[in-house]
Amino acid sequence: MIRAILLTVLVVVFFYIVWINNIFAPHAEYEIPEEHEKIIMDVKYAKEGRELFIQNCAACHSVRYDSLYPSSIQANPILQSLQEKYGKVLPNDIYQAVFANDLNTLKESFGKVPPDLSTSYLVKGPGYLYNFILKPQEILPGTTMPPVMTGRPEETAKIVAYLKSVAEPPPEEKSKRKVMGVVTIGYFIVMGVLIWLWRDRILKRIGLH
Numbered sequence: 001m002i003r004a005i006l007l008t009v010l011v012v013v014f015f016y017i018v019w020i021n022n023i024f025a026p027h028a029e030y031e032i033p034e035e036h037e038k039i040i041m042d043v044k045y046a047k048e049g050r051e052l053f054i055q056n057c058a059a060c061h062s063v064r065y066d067s068l069y070p071s072s073i074q075a076n077p078i079l080q081s082l083q084e085k086y087g088k089v090l091p092n093d094i095y096q097a098v099f100a101n102d103l104n105t106l107k108e109s110f111g112k113v114p115p116d117l118s119t120s121y122l123v124k125g126p127g128y129l130y131n132f133i134l135k136p137q138e139i140l141p142g143t144t145m146p147p148v149m150t151g152r153p154e155e156t157a158k159i160v161a162y163l164k165s166v167a168e169p170p171p172e173e174k175s176k177r178k179v180m181g182v183v184t185i186g187y188f189i190v191m192g193v194l195i196w197l198w199r200d201r202i203l204k205r206i207g208l209h
C-alpha cells in the first residue's frame with residue numbers, strides 16, 4: 001500500500017515537472033513588452049520577419065534549416081549545385097569545407113564566424129533573442145555583433161517570430177505530435193489498468209502464483 005502511494009506520488013511529481021512547471025527549462029530573465037511578445041508568438045509574422053532577416057542579418061548569418069546563407073555564399077553558384085546534390089539543407093561539414101574562404105573572411109572581420117541561427121530560438125529563447133538583437137552590447141558586453149536593429153523593437157520581434165518558425169515544427173505538425181503523445185500515454189494507462197485487474201490470472205498463467 002505504501003509502495004503504491006509512493007509510486008503514485010512519484011508519477012504525479014514527474015508529470016507535474018515535465019508538463020506543468022518545468023524547473024529545468026530556462027527561466028525567462030529577459031523582459032519582452034507584451035505587444036511584442038504577441039508578435040513573436042504569432043506565426044503570421046514569420047514571413048515578414050524572414051524578409052527583415054534577409055535585409056538586416058543575412059550579410060553575416062546563415063539559417064541553414066531555411067537554406068539562407070551569408071550574402072557572399074548565397075551569391076556563389078556552387079551553392080546551387082551543392083543543393084541539387086545534397087538537398088536544400090546542406091550537411092554542416094560540407095558547408096563549412098566548401099565555403100571555408102567566405103566563413104574565414106567573416107571570422108577575420110568579427111573575430112568569429114557569426115553563428116548559424118537555425119536553432120537559436122530553441123537554445124536561447126525569445127527573451128534573450130529579442131533583447132540581444134535590439135541591444136547586443138548591453139546583453140553581451142564586448143560582442144562584435146553590430147547593433148543593426150536599434151530603435152526598431154517591433155521589427156526585431158518579427159525577426160524573432162521568424163527564428164521561432166524555423167526552429168519549431170509547423171503548427172499542424174505540433175498538434176499531430178500532441179495527439180500522438182496523448183494516445184501513447186492513454187495506451188499505457190489502459191494497459192496498466194488491465195494488467196492490474198488481471199494480475200492474478202496473468203501470474204497464475206506464467207506459474208508464479
Ligand code: HEC
Nearest residue numbers: 056057059060110114115120133143144145146148149159
Ligand atoms: C555585420 C555582421 C552581423 C550582422 C549584420 C548581424 N550579426 Fe548577429 N552576430 C554577429 C557576430 C559576429 C556574432 C557573434 C557575437 C559574439 O559571440 O560575440 C553574432 C551573434 C548573434 C547571435 C548569437 C548571440 C549569442 O548569444 O551567442 C544572434 C542570436 C544574432 N547574432 C542575431 C542576429 C540578428 C537577428 C541579426 C539581424 C537583425 C544579426 N544578428 C545581424 C554578426 C552580425
